[in-house]
Structure formats: C-alpha cells, structure tokens
Amino acid sequence: MEFGSSHQTRIGIVVTIGFLALALAFSARATLGLVMPVWEAEFGWSRSFVSGVGAAALVAMAAVAPVAGWLADRRGPLPTLALGLMTIGLGCGLVAVSDRPWLFAVGFAGVGAVGFGIVSTHVVATAIARLTEQGRGLATGVATSGATAGQFLIVPALAVLLTAVSWRWSFGGLAAACLVLGVVVMVMLARRSRDAARQSAITVSSLRDDLRQVLATPAFHILFWSFLACGFTTTGVIETHFLPYAALCGFPPLPSAAAYGVLSAVNLLGMIVAGWLTDRVNRPLLLAGIYAGRALTFVLLMRVGNDVNQLFLFAAVFGMVDYATIPATASLVASHVGVRVMGLAMGLIAAGHAIGGALGAMAGGLGFDLTGGYTVVWFGALWISTAAAGLVLLLARMPAREPVVV
Template identity: 50%
Template sequence: MSAPHNSVPDASARSHAHRVGWTIVAYGFLAVALSATARTLLSLAMPVWESELGWSRSLVSGAGALALLVMALTAPVAGHFIDRFGPRKLLTAGFAVLALGLGMTALATQAWHLLLAFGVVSGVGFGVVAVSAFFAAVAPYFVEQRGFALAVVDSGYTVGPFLLVPLAALLLAQFGWRFEFAAMALACVVMLPLSWRLLPRVAGVQATDGVPDVPLSGRLRELARSPVFHLLFWSFFLCGFTSSGVIETHFLPYAAACGFSGVTAAGAYGLLSGINLLGILLAGWLSDRMNRPLLLAGIYAVRSLSFVLLMQVGDDLSLLYLFSAVFGLFDYATAPVVASLVASHLGVRVMGLSMGLLGAGHSLGAALGALAGGVVFDFYGSYRGLWLMSIVLAVLAGLIAVFIPKVPRLGFRPH
C-alpha cells in the first residue's frame, strides 16, 4: 500500500506512510482488544462449567493451555507471512477462524468439544490475531515514535478487558455462557470487512531498499545464532508463565475461591486491565528514552513482588484491588519494550518472524502456567504453590534481561 516511514524520500509520500502506520495502529488496538477479551471468556466460564457440566479446572485449564500451544505454533508462521506478504489477507482470515472457534465453543456439550473449539480452532485465530502480528505490521512505519506506537497497539490487551470483561460477566450472569461466547463470535464477524478495508495489501518493508530477500531457513539460522534473540526468548517465556498463564487464566477463579462474586472479581480484573493501559503507554514512552534492558528487568522485579501481595488477599477486597493496581502497572508493559529491542537489535525485516517466535515462547510459558495452576489447585485445593513459583520465575526473567546489550552489536543482519 505504501513504503515505510523511514525509507520514503518524498515528503508527501512520507506523510501518507505515516497516516497508514497510525491507521494500522488504530485497527490493531481494536483487534487486540477483542482478541484479549475473547481469551478471558474461558476464565469467566470456568466455575460455571465446573458446576453445570462437571468439567474440572484441570480440564478447562488444559483447554486454555492447548489454545496457547496452538498459538505458539501459529504465531511464527503468521509473523513470517506478514513480513513477506502484508497483513490484510492473513488478519481477515484470522478473524474468520476466531469467529468460527468461538461459535463452536458456544455449542459445546462435551469435553472434547471444548478442546477442539476453543483449544484448537480458536487457538489458531488467537495466534493470527495477536499483538506480535500487529507489531510486525506497524514497526516499519515508525522510527522515533516506534516504542510508543507499539505500546498503543499493545494497550488493546488492557482496554479490551477493562471495558468488556465486566460486560461479559454481566452477560454470563444474565443470559448464560453460551450467549456470551456467541456474542463474541459475532463481534469477530463484524471485524472482517474492517480488516479488508483498513489494512495494507503489502508488507511495509517491501521495496524499501535493494537488500535481497533471505529465505525463511536463513532467517531462522541467523536468529538461532543470536545471543540477543535467546535472551529475549527465554525471558519472554517466563513472562508468559507469570502473566497470561497464571493471571489471565487463574486470577478470576482465585478470586472466586477467596469468596468474591463473579462480578466483583471481574471488576478487579477490569481495574488491572485499566491500570495496565498506563503501564504499557509509560513503558513504550520510556523505551524511546532510556536503557531498555534495565527497564525490562525492573518490570519483572516489581512483578515478582506483586505476587507476594496476591498471596495475602484472603477475603480482603481492598487487597484484591491493590494487587490489581500494582500488577496491572507492570503486566503487559514488557511487550513494547521487547518489540522495540527486536526492531533495533534484530531488524524490522524479520520483525514478524522474530515476534512470532517470541510470542510462541510466551504462549508456551503461558500454557505451562495455565496448566500448572489447574494441577496445583486440584491437588492442593489452593493456589499458594502457583504464586510461589511465579515469584521465583519473575525474578529469573529479570536476571536474564540484564544481560541484553544496551545498544545493537554489529554482525547480526538477517535483513
């Protein structure tokens, strides 16, 4: 549709590219908000399924973990597709698949229906309509404001749950879980014409210079040999365990186990998501201005301390909301920092593939966290062991981040 911001010599073409970039940012914000809310529906329905259908938390957590595993397999392929061919066709198809999976979930009556509909079909949709895909689509259009633009896209993960999870909880209470999933499937259908109309047909990095294209195998070899990629991958893997895995899947059931109603717990989760917005935008702004590896390490350190607070909640509503505020400020704040490091240290021409692989690592960590939470609760009747694991792993992620170089080192040029 147009060349990226940092490669167009003509001022008017550069201005047009800038508008295209912000259009992708706006659409990506909305798409990520819907996708994040759809993933949260599993957590909301978990206690209802347990009482209504007899599905254990291990089973439902397993469906969530399966979806994350499918996302992990899908995200690198989707990212490489966007690097090569652009976002329009892929993200339109992704919303179609997600609508199908959520619609199938609304009709589920047996355990294998849930595993197939949410774990596999929806998992593919989640893997395509992912923040990593939009990072790849957005990054080539920005240089000076790249960190902030990526943060705006990532903030959809917080604004969506903040506005829509309380509404989803009300729909669940008033009309049941089937209506809740069907309504989200319909929202995904509405996104299809918007995807086709607003997203560029070609990748932003096409025709930017004379650098010959590198085949997928070559790009994978270069990434595999990059120490920076491995540091980002393993810290982001642990990030997935300590955020999406344990909190996105088990925060609402934990609140229910503490005696809070579904609407109250959803309100606390909504607060977490709202504070998340501030954390993401602040992290994106800071990533354009300070030492990003130290910023990333600091985020992980504070996250580990927040789990200590979570363990003390009991039936104290004020502590539940305090945890939501503290954790929310440092939850998704890692994503724009990591994406900014990928763009500067690994290159925008492999942004989709790199973020897809990192997203896969994040999803694998999240799958392990989601599964561990269900197993720990079923075995001990408590989430205490899960929170202790999360403290240790968040500290480890921060230690890994410290070793990422402050500035890119010469030699890695997959682009």
C-alpha cells in the same frame, strides 16, 4: 502502507486496527469461561471437557504463533491480521451454531485457535515496527493494549447479550465483528498505492535462513527465556491462580472479581506508559526494571492476608507491570534481531510465553496440592522474575543490529 495523506495518519490507522483486532481476539478467548456454566446446564458438557478444549486451543496457538510471525514477515502484517480475523470469525460462527461437542471443539480449538494464534501481540508489534521507527514504543504500547481492553470493554457487552438473548448471540456478534473488521482491512489494503506496496515488500528468503538468523542472535535467546519467565509469572500463576488464592484468603467472589478488574484496567495503562518509556529511556534497563518490579509485587501478594485493601493494592501495582513487558521486548527484537525477521522472532518468543504460562499454571496447582497454599508458588514467581530482570540486563552490553530512532 498508504492509507492517508500523512505518515501520522497511517500510523494511527494501523494502531487502531491492531487495537481493535486484539480486543476482539482476546474477548473471544475470554468468553469461553463466561459461557462455560451455560453449556454445562444446557448440553451437560462437563467443565473438564470445556477446559480441555480451551487448553487444546492454547497449544494450537503456541504452534501457530511462529508460523503467523513468519507469514507476517513474508506477506505483511496487515494481510496476516485480516486472515486471522476472518479465521476467528469463522471459528466463532461455528461455535455459535454448535450443539454437538465435536463441532464446538473444531470451532474453538481448531479454526478459532488458528485465528487466535494469528491475531496476536507479536503480529501487531511487527506491523508497528515495519511502519515507523520514531515513537515505535508508544505506538506498540497503545496498539497491543487492545489485548487487555477487550476484557473490560467487550466482555461485559457479551455478558449482556448472554443474559438478555442467548450465548449464541454472543459468539455470533463476535463472528460478525471479526469478519467486518477483516473485510475493512482487506479493502484498505486493496487501495494502497504502488509506493506503499514497494515499502511493504519482503526480501524473499527461506524459513531455514530466517531461523538461522534468529537463532544465531544472542539477544533472541535472552528475550526468549525472559519472556518464558514472563508467561510463567503472569498467564501461569496470576491469571490462573489469583482468584483461587483470593478465595483461600477468605474474600467473596465480588471483591475478588473487582480486584481482578482493577488489575486488567491498570494493565492497559501500564502497557501505554511502558511504550512511552520505551522511546525515551534505556530499554534493557526499563525491561529489567519491569521484571524487578513484578518480583516485588509477589511480596505484596504474600502479605494480603484478609485485608481487602492489600488485595486491591496488589492488583493495581501488578497491573502496571503485567503486560508492560511487550513494548520493550518488541522494540529490542526489532533493533537487536532485525525488523526483517521480527515476525518470526516474536512468534517464537510468544510461543515461549505460552509454554511459560502452561508451566506456571501447572506449578501453581502442584504447589497448592503439595502444601495446601500458594506461598511456595509466589516465592518461586518472585525468584523467576528476579532472574528475568538479571537476564535482560545482559542486553545493555550488546550492540543493536539496527539503529534506534526516538
């Protein structure tokens, strides 16, 4: 991928593209909750309808993730990201002009969801893995941290547009930004040299052959199930039930939202630190340590009570181990499953994360309905995180398929 005169310049450009693409994609997803009350007042759309569209989008994303990964393996990650950005742009554009429920559903849960499934951490991680071996972990951590950066950098700007002008401008701005970035990536790809094209060439193989290679690798199954546990304990129980739990403890919305903002901000730092460590320490031990640390955070959560300082302490500590699993997991997929099929493997693993998230969200709601509280949910998340830590330790005994350069 010849974008500049030096290899470091190329890495920097790809990292920047990945960061910005994920920031836009995750911000577009988060805007659904921001605009939900406005749609309720303006169109009379029920929250169950809008939430159902959001849930349908998650299902579509889980289905698209492996396909997007395989497309990244076959056609290259950057062209895949460009396609995804333009698809998100089209989807957000449809939402921006929506005044009927079906058009909103098609825009967000149809076209938009396909784009969300493509512009994802596993495609960005594949782009980094194919570009460099040395410093791969740090580059992956920085690039994929865009997934959380958008939540406290772009979403507030969208909230300003929503308040000052209209919700249509919020989605219209997202559409324009995604389309512009997609075009920029396509222009860069059009200018790459013949040498870079040879470097990016993909060995032609069938989807069946690629699946056979992935599924025949024991390391894949370890990483799949551990990442499913990751989805359960992050997207599932925390992203869905942290704020309701804070309300149950008696905290007003403002400190609860502030604590969640701290979690998101520290999350970005945690991803970068985890990426830096991925290049320097034993990766199975690092990943196991992250899961073990996450398990301990649920002890903190159960001790929050009505102490706001404890709430913020949990948010800060959990933020360090929230998305921190991504760089180490991506690096282990590259070395133990193979870079050639990394997109497909990471896509399947990402689908597992989405399944875990759905199970966690449902388990949290069921646990609350049955017990009137979240203690059983937090205990369950604690033991699931502990099991994930023990599972990834098995990787320490498995040889890498490809050399690891640090």
